[in-house]
Amino acid sequence: MLKIFKYSFFDLMRSRWSYVYFVFYLLIGFVLLFLNNDTSKAVITLMNIIVVLTPLIGTIFGVMYYYNSREFTELLLAQPLKRTTIFLGQYIGVSFSLSLSLVLGLGIPFVAYGVTQSTAIFDFISLLLVGVFLTFIFVALAFNIALSNENKIKGFGYAILLWLFLAVIYDGLFLISLVLFQEYPLDQFSLFATIFNPIDLSRIVILLKLDISALLGYTGAVFQKFFGTNIGIIASTIVLILWVLLPTFRIVVKAKKKDF
Numbered sequence: 001m002l003k004i005f006k007y008s009f010f011d012l013m014r015s016r017w018s019y020v021y022f023v024f025y026l027l028i029g030f031v032l033l034f035l036n037n038d039t040s041k042a043v044i045t046l047m048n049i050i051v052v053l054t055p056l057i058g059t060i061f062g063v064m065y066y067y068n069s070r071e072f073t074e075l076l077l078a079q080p081l082k083r084t085t086i087f088l089g090q091y092i093g094v095s096f097s098l099s100l101s102l103v104l105g106l107g108i109p110f111v112a113y114g115v116t117q118s119t120a121i122f123d124f125i126s127l128l129l130v131g132v133f134l135t136f137i138f139v140a141l142a143f144n145i146a147l148s149n150e151n152k153i154k155g156f157g158y159a160i161l162l163w164l165f166l167a168v169i170y171d172g173l174f175l176i177s178l179v180l181f182q183e184y185p186l187d188q189f190s191l192f193a194t195i196f197n198p199i200d201l202s203r204i205v206i207l208l209k210l211d212i213s214a215l216l217g218y219t220g221a222v223f224q225k226f227f228g229t230n231i232g233i234i235a236s237t238i239v240l241i242l243w244v245l246l247p248t249f250r251i252v253v254k255a256k257k258k259d260f
Helices: 002-013 016-034 039-068 070-077 083-113 120-148 152-180 187-195 198-210 217-257
Strands: none
Touching (some): 002 083, 016 039, 039 070, 039 152, 070 083, 152 198, 187 198
């Protein structure tokens, strides 16, 4: 698996889009930090960018890498290698390379700004961890979609639709349901609904860490009410870990059963 991981990692790191992704976060980090005196505001702005852009990039890169390396994958399948080794190595390689671009792109501006010398370092670490989680989650979902669809157009279409649903449509449906059933107790429903959207869950993790009650929204307020700040962060993090593990497990199951 290590050799497959190294090949996938360096193959994607040679892509110009990885450098574009890195430079984008590098510029955004410098602009927000050095033109804004409040680090918390910079973290919140970066959060709004990360929870939307990172899933989109992870989804596109995951699907694109799978389809573009299909012939090479079939060549590897002809060798005495386990399917689990091949697909997990590719998945981890893609996820790690994107995560590295994100961490370095934001890490360099924060180190240059001197955030490591203040208490804001913990908020910054939370931001990076959420970005890494979202990357691994959506690359895994993208691999699942690609493994389930031989047609490239369908695969890309389903992947973009998944991102659009979780990033935009899900929140709209959730708000509509809250309005329609406002006369009923919706606390448990809100917690349950939030668990099924890693983007909303990631946003709540950061806002709970920043302890900004005005920006938590209804679901974040429910998290804070039921769990408290620290326990809410732990519960959210555990759910995010499950969001990584379950799609990864399905990659293994799907790869074993798929007829190449």
